[in-house]
């Protein structure tokens with residue numbers, strides 16, 4: 015789909031874009047205090063706060079509702095900070111437009127549902143308010159892409175992406191695993207869309223916020239969305255991941271913005287290193303091709319003798335040996351596992367084609 019996308023926020027040279035504010039607007043006092051403290055940092059581009067909170071189970075704090083929009087209006091009047099909040103229904107959009115909210119965002123639980131996205135898109139039609147779109151809860155790039163397309167088709171041209179990580183059933187130190195490759199793929203599909211990292215939802219805790227924000231800047235994200243609360247421990251939602259404006263200010267100080275690419279002088283050295291990488295890649299592909307030819311021969315052997323393609327004991331042995339060899343060369347266990355799984359599947363596919371002939 016041909017798109018003419020514009021920036022949601024205009025960057026200040028030399029620093030990344032910053033969206034910050036409490037997870038939820040709780041009281042007028044809490045919102046105003048947070049906004050005033052953040053405004054003092056002089057680095058915040060947009061003040062965020064949840065007014066309607068989609069909670070997993072009923073009974074948790076579900077947001078103050080419409081009343082909170084007036085507090086955001088006051089934030090803008092008294093601090094000059096532009097404001098943003100989450101919308102999930104047509105009525106939310108109308109209320110926000112009436113209250114003069116500057117930017118809207120679609121949450122992960124909305125992006126996941128095309129009916130909801132379409133309802134919001136229809137309500138947006140005829141307006142030109144910028145919209146940020148969080149990734150869906152599950153790692154389905156199509157849903158994220160679909161949400162962008164629905165909002166764009168409604169006539170919105172200032173659209174951005176928020177990477178908040180994905181639900182994961184296994185053991186992990188993240189609240190929502192980042193799966194950076196999904197965001198990278200989204201950037202590849204939509205190079206003009208600004209990309210923000212929601213480090214609060216990826217981490218779910220305070221001590222890793224900085225590390226994840228830096229990782230995003232290393233990957234050339236445009237900025238971050240972080241949850242900041244004047245008294246994080248007392249927050250009515252997501253207390254564990256919120257930090258004070260002061261700690262947030264320190265975090266911003268410590269973040270290093272990266273240049274998008276090398277300048278002309280640096281480029282010469284980079285070109286030589288890239289040439290060497292191309293050579294190694296070409297060798298690796300040649301070796302993989304050779305490996306698959308051997309798998310084909312084993313496939314012929316098995317076809318002639320009616321032997322199963324999968325040989326679990328042999329594969330276990332290969333995995334164990336390769337993990338050790340990989341470690342010696344500085345390759346992580348995680349990388350070795352996914353590399354070997356891909357090789358094994360390709361080998362099985364090759365042999366399947368032969369034994370099924």
Ligand SMILES: O=C(O)C(=O)C[C@]1(C(=O)O)C=C[C@@H](O)C=C1
Pocket residue numbers: 309312323324325326328329332357358361362365
């Ligand atoms: O050794 C075999 O029997 C093979 O088929 C080769 C191979 C491999 O690619 O290394 C592929 C499938 C088996 O599960 C185990 C190993």
